[in-house]
Amino acid sequence: DWTMGAYRDEMIAKIREQVGDKKVICGLSGGVDSSVAAILIHEAIGDQLTCVFVDHGLLRKNEAEEVVGMFRDNYNIQLIHADESELFLGELEGQSDPETKRKIIGKLFIDVFQKHADTIEGAEFLAQGTLYPDVIESVSFSGGPSVTIKSHHNVGGLPEKMGLKLVEPLRELFKDEVRALGRELGLPQSFIGRHPFPGPGLAIRCPGEITTEKLDILREADAVYIDQIRKHGLYDEIWQAFVAILPVRTVGVMGDGRTYDYACALRAVTSVDGMTADYYPFTHEFLGETATRIINEVKGINRVTYDVTSKPPGTIEWE
Numbered sequence: 417d418w419t420m421g422a423y424r425d426e427m428i429a430k431i432r433e434q435v436g437d438k439k440v441i442c443g444l445s446g447g448v449d450s451s452v453a454a455i456l457i458h459e460a461i462g463d464q465l466t467c468v469f470v471d472h473g474l475l476r477k478n479e480a481e482e483v484v485g486m487f488r489d490n491y492n493i494q495l496i497h498a499d500e501s502e503l504f505l506g507e508l509e510g511q512s513d514p515e516t517k518r519k520i521i522g523k524l525f526i527d528v529f530q531k532h533a534d535t536i537e538g539a540e541f542l543a544q545g546t547l548y549p550d551v552i553e554s555v556s557f558s559g560g561p562s563v564t565i566k567s568h569h570n571v572g573g574l575p576e577k578m579g580l581k582l583v584e585p586l587r588e589l590f591k592d593e594v595r596a597l598g599r600e601l602g603l604p605q606s607f608i609g610r611h612p613f614p615g616p617g618l619a620i621r622c623p624g625e626i627t628t629e630k631l632d633i634l635r636e637a638d639a640v641y642i643d644q645i646r647k648h649g650l651y652d653e654i655w656q657a658f659v660a661i662l663p664v665r666t667v668g669v670m671g672d673g674r675t676y677d678y679a680c681a682l683r684a685v686t687s688v689d690g691m692t693a694d695y696y697p698f699t700h701e702f703l704g705e706t707a708t709r710i711i712n713e714v715k716g717i718n719r720v721t722y723d724v725t726s727k728p729p730g731t732i733e734w735e
């Protein structure tokens with residue numbers, strides 16, 4: 417006789433028991449998982465919780481403002497907005513290997529957290545919105561689960577040097593259960609329904625070397641693509657949709673002139689838990705219209721492709 421309401425009460429009791437009167441820091445990514453974790457923990461321990469929202473410079477268009485706004489306007493949660501984009505983008509400069517990029521981001525995240533943890537007196541716990549699929553599909557920096565597909569920066573095995581114990585209230589849940597819990601906690605449907613966004617952000621949607629130029633182009637193209645999907649009423653049917661900017665320029669024609677700009681790939685998949693996925697069967701009409709809009713509205717892109725790979729054998733992200 418299991419309900420989300422009962423699960424929520426059980427988790428609140430567990431969090432109180434684990435944390436006692438100590439303080440907790442929670443990394444807020446703007447995604448559903450960390451948001452639900454933060455609100456659940458806030459219900460359990462109130463002002464013993466401080467959230468840290470790290471802007472690594474790899475967020476989508478307007479994302480930082482939207483997330484910070486939502487938490488400031490709707491919840492009474494203490495929130496540090498850390499703009500660390502220069503640090504991250506500086507360290508990532510010239511790096512093109514996918515795992516190296518992930519490791520740099522993961523390590524910096526820990527450093528940044530450490531820095532903010534040190535400013536919060538008595539903080540002994542770090543909260544994370546780790547889900548069950550993350551637990552079984554990832555590898556930590558210091559060893560961990562044996563099945564290694566990608567190193568998810570927000571999972572397990574934080575270096576001892578950080579000196580914080582983990583609070584992971586969503587560790588037993590799948591995505592659909594986290595959404596149900598979010599509804600139980602009163603999060604707006606528009607927020608709960610948001611597509612998942614990976615911790616390393618746009619870094620893994622920009623295969624190869626990351627530049628601010630590519631990131632800017634990617635943000636614009638992604639915004640147009642998501643707008644198209646919403647306008648056609650498809651957003652809720654899709655598990656995840658995003659643009660990847662490809663590390664290649666191709667030749668095109670525009671008016672009387674020749675262009676030599678980036679190619680991009682559109683990705684959209686259906687999935688239940690992110691562990692397997694099917695590419696979304698858009699109509700050719702939708703794809704053609706979207707390609708035209710992106711090329712017309714986004715300076716720097718002159719070719720649009722659609723990724724028709726399912727998972728397996730592909731992954732959802734490009735890196």
Ligand code: XMP
Nearest residue numbers: 567568569612613614615616690731732733
């Ligand atoms: P893949 O690309 O492995 O992605 O098929 C499966 C799901 O996981 C998300 N993902 C991540 N989430 N940190 C995260 O928080 C990560 O490093 C990471 N890598 C992938 C991805 O967006 C998809 O929902």
